[in-house]
Amino acid sequence: MEYILIIIAFLIIIHLTAKVDKLEGRIKGIQYTLDQVTKQLNLPENPINNELRKLIKEGEEVKAVKKARENLGLSLIEGKEYIDRLK
Incomplete structure (x- = not known):
């Protein structure tokens, strides 16, 4: 039973890590867009x-x-x- 809980916890951690990586990628994309808009508008x-x-x-x-x-x-x-x- 303990092994099952450990495996489930491990899978949850892997899933959450993947989600965080995806969000970080989206944030970098948004930052890039903001930088481009800032340059375009000469802010x-x-x-x-x-x-x-x-x-x-x-x-x-x-x-x-x-x-x-x-x-x-x-x-x-x-x-x-x-x-x-x-x-």
């Missing part, structure tokens, strides 16, 4: 980006990630990816 860049780029140039990537997270409400992974895109 100004987020003002925090200049401060973040300055921190990056000073070799303070960890501080840049922290500042991005605080100001933009990002998770740690999202903050790191945001800073990587600004490089």
Whole structure:
């Protein structure tokens, strides 16, 4: 009986992981679309980006990630990816 529960839990985890991966892909697509719309409409860049780029140039990537997270409400992974895109 315990093995059946473990197998069911494992299958649920695999299913949820697949769903999360699919959602992450959709989010990346939406982000790409937003970036294209922003460029097309010549919308100004987020003002925090200049401060973040300055921190990056000073070799303070960890501080840049922290500042991005605080100001933009990002998770740690999202903050790191945001800073990587600004490089």
